[in-house]
Amino acid sequence: MHAPRTECLLNLIDQEYAIRDYQSDIPPRWCTGCGDNGILTAVQRLCRDEQLPPEKTVFVSGIGCSSRLPHYMNAYGFHGLHGRAFPVAEGIKLRRPDLHVFVTTGDGDCCSIGAAHWLHAIRYNMNMTVLMHDNQIYGLTKMQASPTSPRGLKSNTTPRGTYLDPLNPLTVTLGVSNVSFVAQAADWIPEVLYDIVSKAYRHKGFSFVRVLQRCPEFLPHRFDPWVKDPSSTRLLVHQQGLALSAETSRTYRNQEIHDPGNLDRAREIASLTEEIPIGILYRNSDVPCYEDLREGERPNTPGLIRTVLDEEFDKVTIWPEEQQNQAPAA
Amino acid sequence: MKPQIRAETEQQPTRKRSPGKAAKKAVRDPKSTNKKKAAAASRGRLAQAVSEHIVEILSDSGEGAQRCGQSLAAVAARTGLGIWTVEIIPAEIQPPARSIAGASGNRVRLASRRIMNGGDEADLVVAFNEQVLLNRVRDNELKPGCVILLESKWRHDPDPEIAASYAQIAEELTASGYRLHEIPMEDECVRFVPDTRRGKNMFVLGMLCNIYSLELGLAQAQVRFAFRKKDEKVIDVNLELLEAGYQWAEAKLDLKFTIASSRPREPQVVVNGNTALALGVVASGMEVCAMYPITPATSASHYLSDIFEKVGCVVHQAEDEIAACAFAIGASYAGKCAVTITSGPGLSLKQEGIGLAVMAEIPLVVVDVQRGGPSTGQPTKAEQGDLLTAIFGSHGDAPKIVLAAATLEDCFYSVITARKIAETFNMVVMVLTDASLATAQQPFPRPRFREDWLAPPIDQSAVPEGAKPYDWDPRTGMAQRFIPGQPNGMHCLTGLAHDRSSRVAYDPEINEEGLRNRSLKLAAFQRTLKTPPVYGGDDGDLLLVGWGSTKGAIEEAVERLRADGKAVSSLHLKFLQPMASGIKDVLHRFGKVMTIENNWSDSLDGDLIDEHNRRYSSLAWLLRARYLIDIDCWSETRGQPIKPGTIVEAVQKKLN
Numbered sequence: 001m002h003a004p005r006t007e008c009l010l011n012l013i014d015q016e017y018a019i020r021d022y023q024s025d026i027p028p029r030w031c032t033g034c035g036d037n038g039i040l041t042a043v044q045r046l047c048r049d050e051q052l053p054p055e056k057t058v059f060v061s062g063i064g065c066s067s068r069l070p071h072y073m074n075a076y077g078f079h080g081l082h083g084r085a086f087p088v089a090e091g092i093k094l095r096r097p098d099l100h101v102f103v104t105t106g107d108g109d110c111c112s113i114g115a116a117h118w119l120h121a122i123r124y125n126m127n128m129t130v131l132m133h134d135n136q137i138y139g140l141t142k143m144q145a146s147p148t149s150p151r152g153l154k155s156n157t158t159p160r161g162t163y164l165d166p167l168n169p170l171t172v173t174l175g176v177s178n179v180s181f182v183a184q185a186a187d188w189i190p191e192v193l194y195d196i197v198s199k200a201y202r203h204k205g206f207s208f209v210r211v212l213q214r215c216p217e218f219l220p221h222r223f224d225p226w227v228k229d230p231s232s233t234r235l236l237v238h239q240q241g242l243a244l245s246a247e248t249s250r251t252y253r254n255q256e257i258h259d260p261g262n263l264d265r266a267r268e269i270a271s272l273t274e275e276i277p278i279g280i281l282y283r284n285s286d287v288p289c290y291e292d293l294r295e296g297e298r299p300n301t302p303g304l305i306r307t308v309l310d311e312e313f314d315k316v317t318i319w320p321e322e323q324q325n326q327a328p329a330a
Numbered sequence: 331m332k333p334q335i336r337a338e339t340e341q342q343p344t345r346k347r348s349p350g351k352a353a354k355k356a357v358r359d360p361k362s363t364n365k366k367k368a369a370a371a372s373r374g375r376l377a378q379a380v381s382e383h384i385v386e387i388l389s390d391s392g393e394g395a396q397r398c399g400q401s402l403a404a405v406a407a408r409t410g411l412g413i414w415t416v417e418i419i420p421a422e423i424q425p426p427a428r429s430i431a432g433a434s435g436n437r438v439r440l441a442s443r444r445i446m447n448g449g450d451e452a453d454l455v456v457a458f459n460e461q462v463l464l465n466r467v468r469d470n471e472l473k474p475g476c477v478i479l480l481e482s483k484w485r486h487d488p489d490p491e492i493a494a495s496y497a498q499i500a501e502e503l504t505a506s507g508y509r510l511h512e513i514p515m516e517d518e519c520v521r522f523v524p525d526t527r528r529g530k531n532m533f534v535l536g537m538l539c540n541i542y543s544l545e546l547g548l549a550q551a552q553v554r555f556a557f558r559k560k561d562e563k564v565i566d567v568n569l570e571l572l573e574a575g576y577q578w579a580e581a582k583l584d585l586k587f588t589i590a591s592s593r594p595r596e597p598q599v600v601v602n603g604n605t606a607l608a609l610g611v612v613a614s615g616m617e618v619c620a621m622y623p624i625t626p627a628t629s630a631s632h633y634l635s636d637i638f639e640k641v642g643c644v645v646h647q648a649e650d651e652i653a654a655c656a657f658a659i660g661a662s663y664a665g666k667c668a669v670t671i672t673s674g675p676g677l678s679l680k681q682e683g684i685g686l687a688v689m690a691e692i693p694l695v696v697v698d699v700q701r702g703g704p705s706t707g708q709p710t711k712a713e714q715g716d717l718l719t720a721i722f723g724s725h726g727d728a729p730k731i732v733l734a735a736a737t738l739e740d741c742f743y744s745v746i747t748a749r750k751i752a753e754t755f756n757m758v759v760m761v762l763t764d765a766s767l768a769t770a771q772q773p774f775p776r777p778r779f780r781e782d783w784l785a786p787p788i789d790q791s792a793v794p795e796g797a798k799p800y801d802w803d804p805r806t807g808m809a810q811r812f813i814p815g816q817p818n819g820m821h822c823l824t825g826l827a828h829d830r831s832s833r834v835a836y837d838p839e840i841n842e843e844g845l846r847n848r849s850l851k852l853a854a855f856q857r858t859l860k861t862p863p864v865y866g867g868d869d870g871d872l873l874l875v876g877w878g879s880t881k882g883a884i885e886e887a888v889e890r891l892r893a894d895g896k897a898v899s900s901l902h903l904k905f906l907q908p909m910a911s912g913i914k915d916v917l918h919r920f921g922k923v924m925t926i927e928n929n930w931s932d933s934l935d936g937d938l939i940d941e942h943n944r945r946y947s948s949l950a951w952l953l954r955a956r957y958l959i960d961i962d963c964w965s966e967t968r969g970q971p972i973k974p975g976t977i978v979e980a981v982q983k984k985l986n
Binding site for chain 1: 407410553593594595596597598599600601612613615617618620637639640641643644646648650651652653654655656657658659660661662663664665668682683686689743744773776777778781784812814815816818819820821822823824825826833853873980
């Protein structure tokens with residue numbers, strides 16, 4: 001900001017960011033085969049393709065395997081509290097529309113301890129891209145059932161199997177007022193994952209992407225049926241939807257033309273149990289963003305603060321007798 | 331059984347008339363006014379000069395006693411009287427009518443000098459029914475011989491139980507030596523308003539202005555101001571009621587007091603503590619307040635919501651206390667220091683977030699308007715129960731700065747101070763106030779805004795190559811924070827133990843380096859503090875030590891005790907964590923030291939309590955631990971501000 005203007009302009013011309021410009025010097029420390037690696041790659045590609053200045057990009061996370069992602073980005077990162085990534089990200093975005101805000105969270109972080117914040121974050125519809133890494137298990141604390149774990153899953157806290165049906169993050173998100181973007185991706189289809197992350201970034205509003213993510217350590221075979229049998233994956237395609245390569249189209253023949261503006265159909269698709277829907281379930285660009293609604297019309301200048309304080313003090317001031325003429329008419 | 335209605339000499343013949351021109355004429359007719367004046371004069375109504383008086387107005391919720399009290403205080407303040415108001419608030423929004431627990435109203439202490447607390451017991455009470463009055467009688471809030479102005483309509487109530495209750499209580503009050511005046515408020519007011527629940531309060535305001543020789547014109551201006559958002563009709567009716575009350579007292583009451591007043595030399599503002607707090611937030615240059623509704627903190631956010639957008643800033647009502655804290659932390663991290671305002675239970679919920687702000691060195695102001703606890707406790711009542719939570723809360727070693735506002739003026743300036751400290755040291759600063767400051771009103775010198783109160787614009791310049799986000803200064807532990815948008819400043823902030831580059835690190839040296847530097851900042855800040863002044867004499871037999879809202883009462887007690895020849899002084903601490911140097915020397919200059927606090931401590935009177943198990947009040951714990959002096963404590967947890975008279979008694983007991 002304090003650099004000479006010409007220097008700034010030169011920087012703009014010179015600087016073309018490459019993937020490595022978004023990689024921190026800490027190598028990712030996720031387990032081998034962890035789906036989080038693929039998500040990181042997609043995100044770094046997105047930053048490169050959108051040429052996001054690293055200093056203007058903020059990755060906010062909570063706690064859990066997913067929430068390690070900001071450490072592996074060369075950008076501003078905020079690795080905060082379990083479940084609280086959304087309110088932190090909202091606070092950041094409120095008065096900094098110039099920052100590109102991403103939230104990386106997991107099924108425990110988002111759907112369990114942070115569930116209240118998740119619902120309200122959807123309703124606030126602040127412009128940020130959310131990647132909810134859903135591996136259906138707690139990994140960092142070593143294999144406890146999560147709200148999205150399938151019923152009957154044996155874990156360290158449910159040795160006789162979980163008792164309840166899983167929570168469906170897609171139907172929940174689609175049920176909240178002001179929902180504006182909901183998509184589902186899978187870490188094992190990187191091309192589509194990238195495309196969805198890109199569409200999510202380009203949507204102005206709260207873009208919620210549930211990424212089905214494999215955990216090779218604790219649930220190594222959980223997604224096998226879908227990974228091995230592409231016909232059990234239903235790709236959602238539309239003119240305003242995914243841009244599939246010919247190869248992907250050949251592999252994933254189970255496709256549905258789905259208009260992302262159709263909320264009722266989106267809710268039906270979200271409720272599928274046997275098949276996994278992949279693509280953009282819902283998009284509505286007309287939902288206002290909270291930060292725009294709360295953007296002050298008046299500048300926050302010292303002069304204005306003085307004026308407003310004086311106005312307020314005038315209402316409650318007792319003037320000395322000689323200054324009485326200054327008193328406002330009550 | 332319907333009790334006998336005794337003759338009421340003070341009651342006007344009941345004239346049922348619909349409100350209208352005739353009624354207005356009756357009040358404004360100069361002839362009738364003259365007659366009344368003549369009547370008063372013929373009864374030899376002389377004003378009694380007093381140096382102070384404590385007035386209470388009590389009603390059911392919704393009958394407007396609070397507005398009446400606030401207006402009386404405002405009018406008195408405008409004439410130059412010292413005032414202090416204390417709200418009397420039931421816990422429910424609409425408690426049952428005529429219930430003892432439902433008493434709602436205001437205490438107004440009027441004095442010829444500047445006063446800093448609500449004083450002792452009431453000299454004069456106005457009650458809209460006998461049940462709400464019982465609340466205060468049973469709490470021993472009335473002076474012996476207190477004047478009671480009681481709505482008399484209940485004597486004729488169609489419900490025989492009500493009428494009997496009224497008659498019995500009225501008789502008991504008189505028998506107990508209270509000077510009871512039965513006032514036909516209903517009959518007088520129904521001539522102007524069909525629903526006297528909305529209007530009786532202005533009639534009472536008029537009466538009180540007359541009783542305390544306050545100018546009717548000032549009261550009229552106050553009524554116009556109080557109802558400025560209502561339409562003309564509402565204002566007119568309230569003005570009529572005000573004048574009717576004034577004239578009625580003039581004609582019918584033998585009560586008249588004057589309290590000498592002097593207009594202030596400099597402009598004064600009259601606001602309550604929460605309003606002062608909100609104004610302080612504006613004046614501090616903070617731009618974001620994230621909060622969640624909680625009593626008694628919320629009224630600060632109500633007022634702030636009204637004015638903050640006028641300066642382009644935001645009050646964000648979050649989905650819960652945790653989110654409010656995290657939102658404020660996010661806003662602080664990416665911009666200017668933000669504030670979150672709460673009360674006890676909310677503070678508990680924010681503690682994890684506070685720990686993060688400490689660990690990551692994000693500036694944050696947390697205001698705790700304390701109330702009675704634990705748990706939901708007494709949400710509308712005052713207590714100083716959160717001091718230790720504020721200092722030692724969160725988890726692990728989480729050093730933060732804690733300061734307490736002692737006066738209403740302090741509520742304003744404390745926020746400005748807190749913002750500055752938070753941003754200079756990248757620390758969490760807690761500001762403690764409480765329910766008694768939140769709702770009390772008192773004039774204080776009108777602040778003159780200074781631009782250096784404001785936060786500077788956030789730094790967006792490039793960080794020098796190689797600079798580290800936690801490059802702790804070895805002497806002070808301080809480091810320059812990097813704000814998103816600053817080129818070269820990219821790093822991943824984390825709540826995990828981290829090194830100077832903000833890299834997660836578990837090795838013992840790095841963990842201790844971080845802990846040491848975060849702690850060192852507290853010491854560096856402590857070096858800027860001055861020893862607080864002693865009130866009274868520099869040495870003596872007993873030093874009272876207090877913090878927060880008890881200051882006015884403690885100092886008044888010290889004045890009375892010194893006037894009585896006792897060598898008692900007081901010390902009031904603004905900074906509780908860290909504490910200024912020099913305090914130990916002050917403590918050593920007195921024979922005994924005792925804290926005075928509005929929180930729990932075990933009394934040594936019981937069989938079970940002795941020096942091995944006694945739990946001290948919060949400040950006493952702190953002082954004993956730090957200064958190794960056998961400091962005693964006296965505390966009360968009655969949910970109300972401590973009275974100077976109560977402190978005097980406690981001190982006399984201690985000295986004997």
